[in-house]
Amino acid sequence: xxxxxxxxxxxxxxxxxxxxxxxxxxxxxxxxxxxxxxxxxxxxxxxxxxxxxxxxxxxxxxxxxxxxxxxxxxxxxxxxxxxxxxxxxxxxxxxxxxxxxxxxxx
Amino acid sequence: xxxxxxxxxxxxxxxxxxxxxxxxxxxxxxxxxxxxxxxxxxxxxxxxxxxxxxxxxxxxxxxxxxxxxxxxxxxxxxxxxxxxxxxxxxxxxxxxxxxxxxxxxxxxxxxxxxxxxxxxxxxxxxxxxxxxxxxxxxxxxxxxxxxxxxxxxxxxxxxxxxxxxx
Numbered sequence: 001x002x003x004x005x006x007x008x009x010x011x012x013x014x015x016x017x018x019x020x021x022x023x024x025x026x027x028x029x030x031x032x033x034x035x036x037x038x039x040x041x042x043x044x045x046x047x048x049x050x051x052x053x054x055x056x057x058x059x060x061x062x063x064x065x066x067x068x069x070x071x072x073x074x075x076x077x078x079x080x081x082x083x084x085x086x087x088x089x090x091x092x093x094x095x096x097x098x099x100x101x102x103x104x105x106x
Numbered sequence: 107x108x109x110x111x112x113x114x115x116x117x118x119x120x121x122x123x124x125x126x127x128x129x130x131x132x133x134x135x136x137x138x139x140x141x142x143x144x145x146x147x148x149x150x151x152x153x154x155x156x157x158x159x160x161x162x163x164x165x166x167x168x169x170x171x172x173x174x175x176x177x178x179x180x181x182x183x184x185x186x187x188x189x190x191x192x193x194x195x196x197x198x199x200x201x202x203x204x205x206x207x208x209x210x211x212x213x214x215x216x217x218x219x220x221x222x223x224x225x226x227x228x229x230x231x232x233x234x235x236x237x238x239x240x241x242x243x244x245x246x247x248x249x250x251x252x253x254x255x256x257x258x259x260x261x262x263x264x265x266x267x268x269x270x271x272x
Contacts, residue, residue, distance in 0.1 A: 094140060
């Protein structure tokens, strides 16, 4: 099942992982060490983040480094800009409705 | 239109919440009515070129508003809102979900919280929207985006017709 971006970033550990790898790509082992977690726990978080495309793996020899996928976050921000625009449009419409009603009553 | 009216839109991704604040150049009574009476809501509560059509609305706790967002090509997207709390002229809360035309909700939906206050004839409305799923939240703008694209396409068609004539 595809993971939901909101569910993925709602978890504080996953947010911390994202913050960290946004600065520098890390291997799962390095993440486990930094967060004092088992490899198994880290794998679960990686799976969620990977499935919603927030991180990208890159193989380097026998190691896998995970990078932050800024593009995915950008997609979300683009959608938000649209949502904001739809509210702005509605509120401008409401301004007109309010002024019409006010003028009728006066 | 007064351009000094505040419009603020912020998102707390971690809390899965959107916060919207807007000031209106009108008294509290009128603004409250504009958000809680179907005949006024239908005049503004869908971003053009979409329009809103309320089938019925019972503004009381436990009451519901069943309405459609209609796109320029006549497609209807039905929504069901259930009022969960009402403090007259101060606050109301509702649970919003998409629905089919027979009023069957597509759960889960989102929680909306509206706050109203007036100062010096300017009414401030604060809205917070909590949504547990981003995907569902993204669908909130589907109709709007579709409507915009259709409108732009109509314009393109118009322009090409015009340029062919000249």
